[in-house]
Amino acid sequence: MKSEIMTPRNWVDYELIDSGGFEKLERFGDFVLSRPEPQAIWNKSLDRSQWERMAHAAFRKDRKSEDKGEWMLKPGMKQQWYVNYRYQGMKLRMRLGLTSFKHVGLFPEQAENWDWIFERVREQGEKAKVLNLFAYTGGASLAARAGGAEVTHVDSVRQVISWSRENMEASGLDQIRWVVEDALKFVKREVKRGNKYTGIILDPPAYGRGPDGEKWVLEQQINELLTESAQLVDSGAFVVLNLYSMGLSALLARTAVNQLFGQARSEQFGELYLEDRAQKALPLGVYYRGVFESE
Secondary structure: OOEEEEOOOOOOOEEEEEEEOOEEEEEEOOEEEEEEOOOOOOOOOOOHHHHHHHOOEEEEEOOOOOOOEEEEEOOOOOOEEEEEEEEOOEEEEEEEEOOOOOOOOOOHHHHHHHHHHHHHHHHHHHHOEEEEEOOOOOHHHHHHHHOOOEEEEEEOOHHHHHHHHHHHHHOOOOOOEEEEOOHHHHHHHHHHHOOOEEEEEEOOOOEEEOOOOOEEEHHHHHHHHHHHHHHHEEEEEEEEEEEOOOOOOHHHHHHHHHHHHOOEEEEEEEEEEEEOOOOOEEEEEEEEEEEEOOO
């Protein structure tokens, strides 16, 4: 049993510059963004004038909405731009965009998982077949495809699927299977079909809606999703599970996966975080990843 905390350290196009006061200051490629971050409960290391000088865009919440807001842009700031990510033979290029929900199209702390997925797929070789659930704009899908896997990418939002396709094409990749559907419904149907995968990636939100209004509440449905997903794993498969709800721990993720998927040959679990220039560690979710026994 091994618990670890992990942060990406070699990403040229991304940097967490500062954090604190429930905000974070980040550089994505050529642009610096200021946006809310509820986990940053400490003080900022840079003063307000430095943040204002450095930021090309700052997100401000709408007083009438808990989730939405708008970006305040300086001259020259783009609504959309690209960043690159490199690891060994993997070369990814992803489009970013300023959304009304403060997100920009990727979660940089996930880069550690992209590297791990790429390595596992390359170990599996030609048999690699990966299912990515709640796949968003596809960083993990791209990593698996770059490693040579056959990839099925599932998300309930059609616009996000289109964004993922743009990222695939920008990365010089092809032949990812796109599925616009509720993740749990899709998994249940795959079980009935008898399909198997050598890798399953689960990145569920705390709350969400399917394309037909299906309600997703993480604490209530994650065990059912894992139970069904466990029936899809092939011999020697790997599993990656990310959890973002503040009430759920990495040990909880490990216990749930181990009960349903069996004994892992190797495993890691813990926190994903980003470190700013003052070496303050900003936690951004928990993870579990394991490789399971071959038959």
